[in-house]
Amino acid sequence: MAEKILSCFIDESGDFGPYDFRSPYYYVAMVLHDQSEDISEKIGVMESRAANNGYPNHAIHTGPLIRRENVYINEQMEDRKHLFNILYFFTVQLPIHYFCAKVNKAECADDIQQTARLSRAITTELQAHLEYWSSFDKIIVYYDNGQTQLTRIITSVFNTLFLNVEMRRVRPVDYKLFQVADLICTLEMLSDKAEHNGFSKSETEFFGSIGRFKKDYYKKIVNKRL
Secondary structure: OOEEEEEEEEEEOOOOOOOOOOOOOOHHHHHHHEOOOOOOOHHHHHHHHHOOOOOOOOOOEEEEHHHHHHHHHOHHHHHHHHHHHHHHHHHOOOOEEEEEEEEEEHOOOOHHHHHHHHHHHHHHHHOOHHHHHHHHOOOEEEEOOOOOHHHHHHHHHHHHOOEEEEEEOOOOOHEEEEEHHHHHHHHHHHHHHOOOOOOOHHHHHHOHHHHHHHHHHHHHHOOOOH
């Protein structure tokens, strides 16, 4: 019988710096994919669409895409929305689950408290679905080691809870599901902003309104929560 393997792609939004009212939460999204579910055809379609939109071999970063930053600074709204939707509809069609742990930085006096709270938040999410995780022979965790503190947290938590874990460092451009984790972080952050502080000017321009964001984007994504 073939080994049953779960891929876990991790991305974060935020940092371990001081509290900033414009970015009050630190998010860690984990996208889960049973490797027995073949998604190669869907990946091929997504890559082809991104290439036709002028971005071959490109890792889509949704935050800068919405804000018209970095490599997207010269892109018009229509083109940025098209690229965003390529990743979004790819995600909606995938046989995946996800969860997103978060920490309110306003409640953390320093990096030590933030590390402790984030460790507990991730552990709680993992323990809530132990039966699911334990149904796999191996768990492969993919992260780009972008933040040293988070690398240490996920290495410690996963190896404490599971015996069958393999950690791999990745480049976002090489794994489409890592880009999906980036999208999940952005959508969860926007959902919190919609409920509390409201959208920024660039977010309102991109999605039209909070109501349209919830109806057209968030509603379908949240159905994939573990």
